[in-house]
Amino acid sequence: MSYYRYHVFFCLNQREDGRACCANHGSPALREYAKERVKALGLAGQGGVRINTAGCLDRCEEGPVIVVYPEGTWYTYVDREDIDEIIDEHLVHGRIVDRLRI
Structure with missing residues (x-):
């Protein structure tokens, strides 16, 4: 069994040469x-949801990207509304958000 129900990695990579990267978005x-929202919903911590920083996840052209484990579901997003949808659907109800899935 996993330590967290969901472990979410946000790519925060910043490329210095101006190429596509998640930090530019x-x-x-x-x-x-996302971290504050998960905490406010009471989902954070052991047995719940962990929001982590990741370096380059090597999907820069599809970015920004996050990956949710244990399923290994990859998402892209644009704004807070997309993050809210991922949290509400995937992290709360266990339903993958197909429109944001990579």
Whole structure:
């Protein structure tokens, strides 16, 4: 059994050469938003949901990206509404959000 019900990794990679990267799409701020929202919903912590930072997940052209384990579900997102949908559907109800899935 996994330590967390869901372990979510947000790519925060910033490329210095100007190529596509998740940080160019606001991933640091949206990761922080997700972390606070999960905490406010009482989902954070052991046995619940963990929001983590990741370096490059090597899907830059599809970014920004997050990956949710244990399923290994990959998502892209644009704004807080997309993050809310991933949290509400996947992390709360266990339903994959097909429209955001990579």
